Amino acid sequence: MAVLGRRPAQVGYTRGTEGAAPAREPPLYIHSYSSGGTGLSPSPSSHTPDRSFADLGANPTTLTALARIGVEHPFPIQTLCLPLALAGVDLIGQARTGTGKTLAFGIPIVQDVDPSEAVTQALVVVPTRELCLQVAADISKAGQDAGVRVAAIVGGRPMGPQIVDLNEGAPVVVGTPGRLLDHLRQGYLQLDSLRVLVLDEADEMLDLGFLPDVESIITATPEHRQTMLFSATMPKAVVALARRYSKQPTFVHAEPEGEQSTVPATEQHFLQVHPLNRFEVLCRLLDVPGRDRVAVFRRTKRGVERTIQGLVERGYKAGALHGDLPQVVRERVMRSFRKGKLDVLVCTDVAARGLDIAGLSHVINYDTPEDERAYVHRIGRTGRAGAAGVAITFVAWNEMATADLIRQHLGMDGEPIPEVYSTSQLLVDVFGLPTVEEAAAKRAASRPAPAPAKSTGKAAGDEDATSGPRKSSSRRRRRRRLAEPRTDTSTAAVAG
Numbered sequence: 181m182a183v184l185g186r187r188p189a190q191v192g193y194t195r196g197t198e199g200a201a202p203a204r205e206p207p208l209y210i211h212s213y214s215s216g217g218t219g220l221s222p223s224p225s226s227h228t229p230d231r232s233f234a235d236l237g238a239n240p241t242t243l244t245a246l247a248r249i250g251v252e253h254p255f256p257i258q259t260l261c262l263p264l265a266l267a268g269v270d271l272i273g274q275a276r277t278g279t280g281k282t283l284a285f286g287i288p289i290v291q292d293v294d295p296s297e298a299v300t301q302a303l304v305v306v307p308t309r310e311l312c313l314q315v316a317a318d319i320s321k322a323g324q325d326a327g328v329r330v331a332a333i334v335g336g337r338p339m340g341p342q343i344v345d346l347n348e349g350a351p352v353v354v355g356t357p358g359r360l361l362d363h364l365r366q367g368y369l370q371l372d373s374l375r376v377l378v379l380d381e382a383d384e385m386l387d388l389g390f391l392p393d394v395e396s397i398i399t400a401t402p403e404h405r406q407t408m409l410f411s412a413t414m415p416k417a418v419v420a421l422a423r424r425y426s427k428q429p430t431f432v433h434a435e436p437e438g439e440q441s442t443v444p445a446t447e448q449h450f451l452q453v454h455p456l457n458r459f460e461v462l463c464r465l466l467d468v469p470g471r472d473r474v475a476v477f478r479r480t481k482r483g484v485e486r487t488i489q490g491l492v493e494r495g496y497k498a499g500a501l502h503g504d505l506p507q508v509v510r511e512r513v514m515r516s517f518r519k520g521k522l523d524v525l526v527c528t529d530v531a532a533r534g535l536d537i538a539g540l541s542h543v544i545n546y547d548t549p550e551d552e553r554a555y556v557h558r559i560g561r562t563g564r565a566g567a568a569g570v571a572i573t574f575v576a577w578n579e580m581a582t583a584d585l586i587r588q589h590l591g592m593d594g595e596p597i598p599e600v601y602s603t604s605q606l607l608v609d610v611f612g613l614p615t616v617e618e619a620a621a622k623r624a625a626s627r628p629a630p631a632p633a634k635s636t637g638k639a640a641g642d643e644d645a646t647s648g649p650r651k652s653s654s655r656r657r658r659r660r661r662l663a664e665p666r667t668d669t670s671t672a673a674v675a676g
Contacts, residue, residue: 299349
């Protein structure tokens with residue numbers, strides 16, 4: 181059932197006084213509980229079988245599009261948000277990462293906009309380029325049958341095609357703050373007819389220093405609009421932002437108060453590893469049997485480059501992703517990773533926000549995240565949409581205090597962190613690792629065979645044709661042509 185109530189007055193929301201502009205009403209909070217009193221969790225049983233998308237207000241066109249991509253049952257955040265969002269209510273939506281927040285605002289958007297009106301009617305602001313492309317693709321799939329066009333506006337790409345999309349009046353625009361603000365200032369992005377504004381991963385935008393850009397974008401939108409904010413974590417700064425720019429926002433929290441923010445289906449391990457042995461431990465863990473794709477998080481771009489160089493030298497199919505790479509390279513790496521051409525992605529936190537990659541079985545924190553929010557978003561790349569996952573965090577001696585705070589916040593501080601080395605039997609016992617020799621042989625066997633050399637001779641055994649310098653071969657052909665008798669054109673014509 182849903183417990184509905186106003187936030188207590190003592191939290192500091194100010195009321196309007198005589199002669200001053202009245203303050204906005206405190207947000208309405210909805211916390212979802214199952215009938216047994218336990219929190220909903222994003223496992224296969226976390227879908228709500230007695231409530232379908234049709235019951236929640238999705239129209240037949242949207243249902244057909246969702247069925248085509250295999251989405252048939254709503255997750256808790258979708259069950260709670262869709263009726264309110266479709267009714268035009270301002271929302272602050274919080275749920276565990278990987279539990280369907282994108283469709284919680286994507287479905288109302290595709291049903292609210294009018295594809296026949298060539299104006300921007302819905303704007304989704306996201307913190308990273310990769311997340312922008314993913315959200316735009318998800319909304320486009322949900323609105324495909326309705327004819328809803330979606331424009332992705334990100335930095336690192338030429339502005340020309342984006343200007344064309346904006347001039348043609350894409351009803352839905354998804355973009356990053358910097359590039360959106362560029363188009364807004366140059367007059368290509370017109371928000372006069374905007375109906376819906378969504379801030380996705382709002383806490384990350386604040387962490388990255390995008391608050392001034394986000395506020396500039398918000399102030400350019402009409403006052404009478406629907407505003408929705410979504411994220412896996414919701415610090416006070418985000419709630420203050422929503423309160424400042426929303427009308428009586430409703431806080432929708434898909435788990436009970438106090439329940440950990442990570443997905444229960446994700447198996448979590450903390451390992452104390454010496455900094456000089458971390459790379460060897462990483463290689464051992466990448467050899468775990470039956471793994472699919474793996475995301476390895478580093479704190480710095482230089483750390484990403486060092487790690488990727490070592491992995492490639494060891495024969496792993498690995499790719500790098502960080503903010504200094506050109507956008508074309510970042511997109512190419514993500515395509516290869518999604519298709520399975522690469523099975524290890526070494527990245528900074530640029531990939532920790534909202535990215536949904538099917539088959540990502542393991543997340544390894546090479547460096548301990550700086551706080552519990554960064555930890556939640558990093559390990560949220562695995563165990564998505566009910567799938568199982570494994571999250572492993574390396575902890576150096578100088579990172580123990582940070583790791584203890586993360587574990588304490590998530591209720592995982594009951595046991596000490598074990599110390600391991602690449603040769604530790606504990607790794608074999610816990611993860612079922614093969615021997616180093618077996619793993620190396622398996623990697624060597626999986627490498628593609630070198631392409632055979634192209635033969636330039638007429639026969640395989642012709643040494644003169646297959647060996648010897650190319651220059652002498654061409655000289656011999658010239659000599660043969662000079663030795664042949666010349667035939668004038670008239671003789672050739674008669675002979676023909």
